[in-house]
Amino acid sequence: MTQIYKDANGRHHMEGRKGTIFTVFSTAYAVGKSLIAVNIAAELAKQGMKVCLVDLDLQFGDICYYLKLNPKKTIADAQRAMKANPQDTVAVEFLTKYAAGGVSFDVLTNPKLMEEAYNMDNGIIRSLVQQLQLEYDYVIIDTTSTFSALNLSMMDLSTLINFVGIVDFIPTIKNMKRGSDTLKELGYDDSKIRYVLNRSNAKTRIDVEDVEAILGKHFDYVLPNDFQTAQNSVRSGVPFVLEARHTPLAKELISIVDGYVRPDTEQKEEKTENHGSWLSRLFS
Numbered sequence: 001m002t003q004i005y006k007d008a009n010g011r012h013h014m015e016g017r018k019g020t021i022f023t024v025f026s027t028a029y030a031v032g033k034s035l036i037a038v039n040i041a042a043e044l045a046k047q048g049m050k051v052c053l054v055d056l057d058l059q060f061g062d063i064c065y066y067l068k069l070n071p072k073k074t075i076a077d078a079q080r081a082m083k084a085n086p087q088d089t090v091a092v093e094f095l096t097k098y099a100a101g102g103v104s105f106d107v108l109t110n111p112k113l114m115e116e117a118y119n120m121d122n123g124i125i126r127s128l129v130q131q132l133q134l135e136y137d138y139v140i141i142d143t144t145s146t147f148s149a150l151n152l153s154m155m156d157l158s159t160l161i162n163f164v165g166i167v168d169f170i171p172t173i174k175n176m177k178r179g180s181d182t183l184k185e186l187g188y189d190d191s192k193i194r195y196v197l198n199r200s201n202a203k204t205r206i207d208v209e210d211v212e213a214i215l216g217k218h219f220d221y222v223l224p225n226d227f228q229t230a231q232n233s234v235r236s237g238v239p240f241v242l243e244a245r246h247t248p249l250a251k252e253l254i255s256i257v258d259g260y261v262r263p264d265t266e267q268k269e270e271k272t273e274n275h276g277s278w279l280s281r282l283f284s
């Protein structure tokens with residue numbers, strides 16, 4: 001039976017309605033976190049879910065740019081309201097709606113001013129996200145590539161962490177390895193982490209198998225490099241799962257979301273380990 005309960009701020013909620021939180025994280029810049037976050041949100045919304053996307057790249061957030069949003073209110077306004085009147089501040093009043101082709105979801109956008117971004121309070125952000133979790137089926141969080149207190153706090157709240165990597169240069173792989181080891185040291189259950197390799201067929205001299213051997217894990221999902229589809233989507237402001245659904249990039253992204261929504265359809269390929277390469281020796 002559904003029950004009504006009061007949260008710490010005295011607000012009323014329906015028991016049992018606690019949404020799923022997906023965080024998109026990486027240890028390198030420009031690996032595709034924001035584009036992936038936007039498309040996961042759009043695909044979940046297309047599948048009929050109530051979705052909120054949160055841009056926690058506070059200083060340099062790209063979500064407004066990728067979705068061509070012009071928000072009236074941002075997370076900084078939500079913080080001001082929360083400080084002034086914690087009892088009556090409702091996170092949903094600070095969202096911006098995104099809509100395209102019959103699909104819509106809400107976005108909590110990053111601050112407009114650098115000063116506001118600098119002065120954001122992790123505790124307030126956390127309680128805003130927790131409020132959203134009670135209102136939405138899915139809360140998708142875009143982050144920065146650092147092990148900051150804010151990102152760790154979001155990973156703690158998360159149902160799943162999408163750890164995005166690309167295979168380009170040795171330092172990127174070193175940081176991916178450090179990131180994955182750090183998540184392990186911090187005690188995150190491996191089943192809570194999904195390793196997503198983006199731009200997989202980009203030209204590089206490094207083999208994915210070698211990187212997997214270094215990481216000691218297989219990538220759960222592999223997204224192809226598709227400059228045109230990614231660029232078109234950013235230019236038009238329409239996520240590629242909506243405007244370019246037939247492309248291999250969109251199809252793979254959709255299969256990630258399908259796997260999350262219906263876990264029994266999630267398919268994992270068994271692969272053999274490869275220990276002997278020059279790259280793995282470099283890290284041993």
Ligand SMILES: Nc1ncnc2c1ncn2[C@@H]1O[C@H](COP(=O)(O)OP(=O)(O)OP(=O)(O)O)[C@@H](O)[C@H]1O
Pocket residue numbers: 026028029030031032033034035036057062143144145198199223224225226227228230231234249
């Ligand atoms: N699979 C892909 N194929 C081709 N280009 C891609 C792909 N994924 C992302 N890109 C492009 O890579 C660039 C970086 O993507 P994005 O901004 O999503 O990365 P990010 O990890 O959020 O970066 P930042 O660390 O700056 O926040 C963008 O120009 C985007 O269009």
Ligand SMILES: [Mg+2]
Pocket residue numbers: 033034035057062142143
């Ligand atoms: Mg980004």
